[in-house]
Amino acid sequence: MAKSYSCVLCNKTHLTVNNRRTIINEKLRDYLARTLKRNVENATVCLKCRAQVYRDMKTVMNSPQIRQGIATCQSNDDEDPDFLAEETLPSELFSPKSIQLNLSSTSKSHRRCTVCQKNSSNRHRQVVVPHEARTQAFIEKCIVIPANSRCCPNHLLGNYFTQESISKIPEVNSTTLFNRSDITELLNRVRGTLTLNVKLNFDCSHSLSEEDYQRLTGLTRNQFEAVANTVTDLRKSEIRSVKTCLAILLVKLRTGLSNIKKKMWYDCQ
Ligand SMILES: [Zn+2]
Ligand SMILES: [Zn+2]
Structure with missing residues (x-):
């Protein structure tokens, strides 16, 4: 029987040659190894997850804290001879989710719909919850939806949840673990919405x-x-x-x- 390839991230099985990549790129390998806390040498990843990881890596590298981190490294260089600028980056990149806040959140599963909890399948394709909808859920229901969560497309109208869907989102966890970039990202999204709302906005x-x-x-x-x-x-x-x-x-x-x-x-x- 031919070997079946599955994605280390979304666990999708039977990946075709055209929809999989062996993890060779060093940065990608390190990033995934740290995120998944296991060795991913010679493992495979599907193209969608790979693209998402590259986007995430880019966002993290461009985030203000990382930039500030780089700036701090440079300014600390002279005072501390053992200070290694490169070493600061990974720990900042993967700053642990150690800040527990009393904010409820939805399940972290990428295979189940955030709203109706149905499993994703070939017949029920799910989409990534847009950041606008995640912010909407936070503002209207004070519920945190982790990045890259999925939902059935019919819960959305444009980039926002319909009113019916928003009332159905179940709170799975009563507290949520954040790292520093999660909190900054959340604040930025809420700020973005507030700036938008200066104008009449029928979308949200x-x-x-x-x-x-x-x-x-x-x-x-x-x-x-x-x-x-x-x-x-x-x-x-x-x-x-x-x-x-x-x-x-x-x-x-x-x-x-x-x-x-x-x-x-x-x-x-
Ligand atoms: Zn995948
Ligand atoms: Zn659903």
């Missing part, structure tokens, strides 16, 4: 009150969600989501504001 439903919805669109938040869920063909673009298009249409119908006035009005918000 918590940014507008029930009253805002009714005043602007004539619909309740749930009605708006329901309509948005059924819309398949609106002129959406990179910068304008289905919900934004729908909101503009409804506001226009309700107020009779011309496009130009409306643009001025949206820009003023």
Whole structure:
């Protein structure tokens, strides 16, 4: 029988030649060995996980703490002759998850849906929960969804959870372990959302009150969600989501504001 290759990260089995790589790259090997706390020599990884790991490695290297770490190393160089700049990097990179906070979180499993707990399979393909949705869950439910968690695509509308899904997300752990970069990342995501919400944002439903919805669109938040869920063909673009298009249409119908006035009005918000 032919040997079956599986991915060290997602445990996907029967990887084809085109969908697997033997872990040869030294940086990748070290990173995975440290993350998984085992030897990964000659192990295989699927292309999706490999791409994700490279992205993670890049993010960690570009994070402000690492940059600061590098800067600190350089400034400490003269005072401490035994100080090795390179040695500081790995420990910063893999700063242990030792900060326990009383914040509930979802399961760390990458194979089960964060919302309905269904297992992923060929028939039920799951997607990585977008960071916008993770931030939404934290703001609305105070629940932490670990990076790279998966969910069924139907729980999402664009990059956010639907209101129904968000109410279903189960709290699996009552406390969460963080490392320093996790906390910085969380704060940055929340900051990002707050800056976004300076403008009217129909994509993230918590940014507008029930009253805002009714005043602007004539619909309740749930009605708006329901309509948005059924819309398949609106002129959406990179910068304008289905919900934004729908909101503009409804506001226009309700107020009779011309496009130009409306643009001025949206820009003023
Ligand atoms: Zn994989
Ligand atoms: Zn699901």
